[in-house]
Amino acid sequence: MAGRGSRLRPHTLTVPKPLIPIAGKPIVQRLVEEIADVMKQELEEIAFIIQEDFGKEIENHLLDVAASLNAKGVIYYQDKPLGTGHAIMCAQKSLDGPCVIAYADTLFKADFNLDESADSVIWVKQVENPKAYGVVELNEEKEITGLVEKPQEFVSDLAVIGIYYFKQGEVLKAELQKVLDNNIIHGGEYQINDGIKAMMEKGMKFVPGKVDEWMDCGNKNITVDTNNRMLQFLHKDGHSLVAESVTIKNSEIIPPCYIGEDVVLKNVTIGPNVSLGDGCVVEDATIKNSLIQSFATIKNANLDNAMIGNHATFDGNFTSVSIGDYSELV
Incomplete structure (x- = not known):
């Protein structure tokens, strides 16, 4: 959540977008609550990746969000907008064991059982116009075998919404470290997809978790x-x-x-x-x-x-x- 939310100005001039209230609660709090509901497990730790100049008042607010869910709150800083892969690696100390990674300007409603046999679950939503989204590619066993950004030819109609579960966070961390070390950049940024694709190439099992509703908070x-x-x-x-x-x-x-x-x-x-x-x-x-x-x-x-x-x-x-x-x- 280190982005400035420029498309939602003037409302993000004083607070980051994930703290804008939706139906009385900050976006990020509603997001974490929905994730906890899907996981059906207690959360041990919630790590927030922000810009350092957000200030202590906002940091304390985020720690209170974690406390409200009986979890330890941790703050990490991303001071340069170098992409999702870079942002995640700013919180690499928390990438250990089962974890969920989420972009904090997305809300969803879902009721699915997490496939505990999978190495990773990628939350997806069926969409009418897959050409406008990043989508997953599936094999006959309904496992994810690829990620395709804005496909011009039909791949699937399951769009990636920006929420991921990893059984072993340390494996993603190792692959993203290689992305950083080898300076693998797309659009001027380090992307999570390159770490995911490397995991797929090693035979790890990725499956979709289909959400019923996907709600964005991009602009007013x-x-x-x-x-x-x-x-x-x-x-x-x-x-x-x-x-x-x-x-x-x-x-x-x-x-x-x-x-x-x-x-x-x-x-x-x-x-x-x-x-x-x-x-x-x-x-x-x-x-x-x-x-x-x-x-x-x-x-x-x-x-x-x-x-x-x-x-x-x-x-x-x-x-x-x-x-x-x-x-x-x-």
Whole structure:
């Protein structure tokens, strides 16, 4: 998670993208919780690969995420954007035994049993247009025999979503060290795929783990849509999403909505598909399909497909807005 998330600016100017809340929880926390659910095992350690200049407040936040899952949190730094293979090797001290590697701007929903006979499992999602993705190539036994980036001829319709399980992390570490030592670069970066392909060439067994839903957080519109879908999943599963401390005056909440602690609603209609972070004040407004972070003030608004940052103030006629932290649009 060392990237800057430039496509999601201005929301990533003050916090890294994986800490943007989706339905009230940071992206990275929801991701780790879903991984833990699929693995059906207790997590011993969660290693976060970040930029050093993210700061101690964000580091402490990440350590709290690990603690909330009863795991030890570890911070590693990647100070140069040299690719996924390089980023993983920044955390090589943690690459020992069974491990999961995940890109922290992806969310998924899945219910599959991990194939414990495999050396590795690569999470995949069936897609309509495989030419736009990196996909896996399968043999007759449904084992993965190759990785193909944006194939122009049909290989498969199973796209790699960026989450991997390795039975022996030290084997991946050894192969990625060879990638670094031999300066094997694609697109100016060291890639995890070169380590995986070397493992395949040695006869290691790779199998797909098919996910039911794959949600990205690449830009504002996609992130708002992901928030909408996550709210729908949580509501369907019976989760309580409205805090008891919410003050509601002459207002209606249309589920699914996440509404955090100490939110004040006056003369408003909220929902469906709205997240309101802690401490927000909303007056004389209608909001749907929107993601609003903590301590925002919104008045006289009719919002749809909006994303508003922490401590922001909005009072106006615009509908599909994107406002960063501590901004004012009045």
